[in-house]
Amino acid sequence: MKTLIHDLLRISRRVNLVWLAVSAFLIALPAVLAAQMPNHLLIYSIDVEGGQATLLVSPTGGSLLVDTGWPGNDGRDAKRIQTAMQDAGIKRIDHVLLTHYHVDHAGGVPELVKRVDVGEFLDHGANREEGATQRVYDAYLQAIAGHPHRVVRPGDTVSVAGLGVTVLTADGEHIASVPGIKPTPNPYCAGEKQWPDDPTENARSAGILVTFGKFKFLDLGDLTGQKEVALVCPNNPIGTVDLYLVTHHGMNLSNSRAIVDAVHPRAAIMNNGAHKAGMPEAWQTVHDSPGLIDLWQLHTAEGSDAAHNSPEWLIANPKGDGDGAYLKVVASRDGNFSVTNARTGKTKDYPRK
Numbered sequence: 001m002k003t004l005i006h007d008l009l010r011i012s013r014r015v016n017l018v019w020l021a022v023s024a025f026l027i028a029l030p031a032v033l034a035a036q037m038p039n040h041l042l043i044y045s046i047d048v049e050g051g052q053a054t055l056l057v058s059p060t061g062g063s064l065l066v067d068t069g070w071p072g073n074d075g076r077d078a079k080r081i082q083t084a085m086q087d088a089g090i091k092r093i094d095h096v097l098l099t100h101y102h103v104d105h106a107g108g109v110p111e112l113v114k115r116v117d118v119g120e121f122l123d124h125g126a127n128r129e130e131g132a133t134q135r136v137y138d139a140y141l142q143a144i145a146g147h148p149h150r151v152v153r154p155g156d157t158v159s160v161a162g163l164g165v166t167v168l169t170a171d172g173e174h175i176a177s178v179p180g181i182k183p184t185p186n187p188y189c190a191g192e193k194q195w196p197d198d199p200t201e202n203a204r205s206a207g208i209l210v211t212f213g214k215f216k217f218l219d220l221g222d223l224t225g226q227k228e229v230a231l232v233c234p235n236n237p238i239g240t241v242d243l244y245l246v247t248h249h250g251m252n253l254s255n256s257r258a259i260v261d262a263v264h265p266r267a268a269i270m271n272n273g274a275h276k277a278g279m280p281e282a283w284q285t286v287h288d289s290p291g292l293i294d295l296w297q298l299h300t301a302e303g304s305d306a307a308h309n310s311p312e313w314l315i316a317n318p319k320g321d322g323d324g325a326y327l328k329v330v331a332s333r334d335g336n337f338s339v340t341n342a343r344t345g346k347t348k349d350y351p352r353k
Contacts, residue, residue, distance in 0.1 A: 041163065041212040043243070043329035044084040047298045048077040049321055050249055050273020051104030054219060055081065056210060057088040058162035064095045066208070066219055068108030071139075078111040080324045085116070087328070092117035095158055097208070099221025100201040101127045101137045110143040120148035122158065122206070124170040129201045152206055164211035168238065169223055171204050174231040178209060181239045189233035192258040195225030202248065203227050209238060213333025214352065216241040218263060222248040228259045236262045242337060242350070243329060246270040246286055249277035250301070255285050264291045266350050267339060269329075274299045274321055280308040294348060296327055296339055316343050 039059050046053040048069030056064045063085075069077030085091070096118050098106050112118070121144045127137035152158070154175040158165035168175045177183050205221030218241045220228070228247070232238065244265035248254035249272045268286050272278035278301025287295050297315045299322060301308065312318045316325040325343035335352035 039332065041210075041215065041329075041331040042088050043217060043331065044088070045245070045269045045271055045296075045298060045327040045329075046077075046080050046084050047271075047317055047322065047324045047326055048080065048104070048108070050271075050276030050299075051077070051107075052099070052221070052249075052271055053077060053081055053108070054245065054271075055084045055088065055093075056160070056163070056217075057090055058160050058212075060161045061090055062161035062163065063088075063090050063093045064097060064158060064160050064163075064165065065093045066097050067099055067105040067221070068096065068112050070104055071107035071111060075111045075115065076324070077108040078115050080326070081108075081112065082115060083324075084326055092119065094119040094160065095122060096120070097122040097152075097158065097206060098124075098140070099205045099207070099219075100124065101129070101133050101140065102201055102222065103132065103136050105221070106136050106140050109140045113143050113147070118147060120150060122150050122152050124204050124206045125151045127201065128171075128204055129199075133201055158208070162212070166209045166211075167206060168209055169205060169207040169220060169227065169231060171206075172227065174227065175237055177237045178239075181237060183235040183237040184239070185234060186232050186236040186258060186262050188258045188261045189229070192229055192233065192256055195229060195256065198224040198226060198253070200224075202253070207231075209241070212331055214335035215243075215331040215333065215337060217243045217245070217329075217331075218265070219245040220247045220254075222251075222254065224248065224253045225256045228254060228256045232259045232262050238263055240264040242266050242331070242335060242352075244268040244286070246272075246282070246295075248282075249273070250279055250282045250286070251277045252279045252281045255282040257285055260285050260289045265289060266291060267294050267296065267337075268292060269296045269298070269327055269339070271298050272301055274302050274317070274319075277301070278304055278309070280304050283308045293350060294339075296341075298327065313341065313344065313346060316341055318343075
């Protein structure tokens with residue numbers, strides 16, 4: 001009997017030890033899983049030779065592509081988007097947002113849908129420009145037939161898991177305030193010049209503010225000067241941002257000081273082409289923005305001069321049309337981020353102070 005009792009006590013102690021071990025594992029499991037889960041926002045500024053294609057991928061794999069580049073060229077721009085997708089580890093795109101219907105932004109849609117599974121398409125509504133742009137718009141509508149399609153307005157949001165995506169501008173209108181951000185008087189409005197009216201699709205651009213914890217990214221498509229100033233004057237509803245996609249590829253029709261200086265980016269990316277945009281005046285405005293550390297470029301602006309181009313290590317494609325090297329941003333919730341030049345593999349870190 002004593003032996004039996006001893007054996008039972010010994011088994012009981014072992015069961016208790018196993019239970020304690022299992023309990024400790026279950027308690028620690030959420031932290032272990034959290035540590036293993038990706039914890040970064042990825043942003044790819046894809047080289048579409050002077051157009052726009054910007055891919056955002058959240059830590060959980062949610063994705064948003066802003067614009068699709070050009071048509072033609074044997075599907076070049078769709079292939080370059082797929083290269084960025086492969087690097088990010090995704091096989092579909094949840095949302096495609098077209099800022100406007102110019103061919104360097106919307107022309108790539110027909111080729112994209114042949115190659116990539118897309119969840120939904122977002123845009124500012126009907127095209128407002130005749131001629132070639134109407135033909136691009138018609139081709140876009142034909143290509144997305146059967147896909148979910150939504151028109152966005154200022155104040156709308158795009159549901160990307162883990163991110164906050166707020167529409168700031170669309171179809172010529174703009175937001176008055178962003179939830180969680182208190183509009184403040186903009187001191188840079190007083191010295192701003194008068195910008196001309198713009199009847200083109202550029203002024204209709206759908207622009208977004210992306211937030212990931214403390215990190216903020218601003219992309220206004222090809223929004224032109226008058227609409228930029230209206231967005232941030234007399235009050236700035238955006239606050240400051242960490243990363244600024246230089247509006248309109250660095251054209252002088254955009255990048256007013258009232259907005260560039262007010263948002264105080266720590267880094268900027270100019271998605272210019274070798275022979276498109278990257279104009280000296282716009283480059284200088286962004287370069288001189290208070291608090292800016294670096295201005296990255298997708299191409300050397302060959303129509304400009306050395307004084308108005310960044311150092312070569314900040315340029316993805318320094319000569320000619322290049323091989324489509326992209327710039328990759330890795331952002332953390334605490335506001336730290338890095339930019340990697342895919343051509344060189346070199347990375348620059350931007351710690352939050």
